[in-house]
Amino acid sequence: xxxxxxxxxxxxxxxxxxxxxxxxxxxxxxxxxxxxxxxxxxxxxxxxxxxxxxxxxxxxxxxxxxxxxxxxxxxxxxxxxxxxxxxxxxxxxxxxxxxxxxxxxxxxxxxxxxxxxxxxxxxxxxxxxxxxxxxxxxxxxxxxxxxxxxxxxxxxxxxxxxxxxxxxxxxxxxxxxxxxxxxxxxxxxx
Amino acid sequence: xxxxxxxxxxxxxxxxxxxxxxxxxxxxxxxxxxxxxxxxxxxxxxxxxxxxxxxxxxxxxxxxxxxxxxxxxxxxxxxxxxxxxxxxxxxxxxxxxxxxxxxxxxxxxxxxxxxxxxxxxxxxxxxxxxxxxxxxxxxxxxxxxxxxxxxxxxxxxxxxxxxxxxxxxxxxxxxxxxxxxxxxxxxxxx
DNA sequence: CGATTCTTTGAAAACAGTCAATCTGTGTGG
DNA sequence: CCACACAGATTGACTGTTTTCAAAGAATCG
Numbered sequence: 001x002x003x004x005x006x007x008x009x010x011x012x013x014x015x016x017x018x019x020x021x022x023x024x025x026x027x028x029x030x031x032x033x034x035x036x037x038x039x040x041x042x043x044x045x046x047x048x049x050x051x052x053x054x055x056x057x058x059x060x061x062x063x064x065x066x067x068x069x070x071x072x073x074x075x076x077x078x079x080x081x082x083x084x085x086x087x088x089x090x091x092x093x094x095x096x097x098x099x100x101x102x103x104x105x106x107x108x109x110x111x112x113x114x115x116x117x118x119x120x121x122x123x124x125x126x127x128x129x130x131x132x133x134x135x136x137x138x139x140x141x142x143x144x145x146x147x148x149x150x151x152x153x154x155x156x157x158x159x160x161x162x163x164x165x166x167x168x169x170x171x172x173x174x175x176x177x178x179x180x181x182x183x184x185x186x187x188x189x190x
Numbered sequence: 191x192x193x194x195x196x197x198x199x200x201x202x203x204x205x206x207x208x209x210x211x212x213x214x215x216x217x218x219x220x221x222x223x224x225x226x227x228x229x230x231x232x233x234x235x236x237x238x239x240x241x242x243x244x245x246x247x248x249x250x251x252x253x254x255x256x257x258x259x260x261x262x263x264x265x266x267x268x269x270x271x272x273x274x275x276x277x278x279x280x281x282x283x284x285x286x287x288x289x290x291x292x293x294x295x296x297x298x299x300x301x302x303x304x305x306x307x308x309x310x311x312x313x314x315x316x317x318x319x320x321x322x323x324x325x326x327x328x329x330x331x332x333x334x335x336x337x338x339x340x341x342x343x344x345x346x347x348x349x350x351x352x353x354x355x356x357x358x359x360x361x362x363x364x365x366x367x368x369x370x371x372x373x374x375x376x377x378x379x380x
Numbered sequence: 381c382g383a384t385t386c387t388t389t390g391a392a393a394a395c396a397g398t399c400a401a402t403c404t405g406t407g408t409g410g
Numbered sequence: 411c412c413a414c415a416c417a418g419a420t421t422g423a424c425t426g427t428t429t430t431c432a433a434a435g436a437a438t439c440g
Contacts, residue, residue: 062335082324126316134272136326145252176334
């Protein structure tokens, strides 16, 4: 039962019964335990990951020995290292579960085959990626136009439930501030 | 003659002679003078812009009354506000030429029509957007993992010719530092 | 309940921003 | 073709937000 991904795809394109059967045959849900890795820095990234349930994080170990959050992946989101995927070079990122999660691992080869069998999927992935890219443009805007304090407040207003869901040091890293400073910002509020 | 865009598309997908004719019929090159706007904040953004020659900038006027660079668009790049394009809401960004430029303005309606006539174009735009999104992921990494000084040095090593090409205050804004600080960084070098 | 992981708090230091004034270059109109 | 005006770059002094380091306090998990 991949109801989740089929439903998601159908928000953007229409699928025949046959298409659905093909997709269901080509995909399966993998259960990932908290802290498990889907891939690690140095490895090739050769899949797209669809989070059915749970939460993943894409991060990088930088030169200073610190972990830098790039992105969270939650329910009904695709997440992967597009740079490694497209260049064929090893990934600099790690993709790790931060909650017990259910993930559909769509291998590049499988995706390529699906894209040939169901060309409309090109459209699905195009639309999704354009949306994600638009969000990335806005993120750059927020990063540069707001101070750390403002970014936290803004994020907290928009995603209060998510702020509760993830560890603070990960959120701090995602917002580009130190965990200590995030702690102080929280203390300010009440 | 839209040799530029046809050549670019053919790097990613193959086109029949008929496809090429359709694309050429649907597109035309617009000449834009330095400082001219392709769209402005508050307007709907309803096109994708392909820079044949020249340089565009996508930026936003933030609350503090300052301009914040989001992105440059140079030869053979697509640039637009994907957020406005996909949401149908007015853009918060401005798209302006910073050099006399030649641009192909691909209206959304025209693009939609082309995508129906030549479904392989879905693939072309998907691949391009995935690459751009990968670059955006890396950009976030650089922003957070490097200091302003490091970002400048890194950018200067990778794109020395481009650093010469654009005004310093725009580059400073793109790198997320003040023009004064960028000036000091340049002085450090020699 | 013991150990590790995460968060909080304090004090000092630094990186970069802001403001203001001056310098440079370039394009335009008289 | 010159002179002026204006946009852009530089320099100096000062300020402040955020980081870093360190240590102690919660919380969570096996």
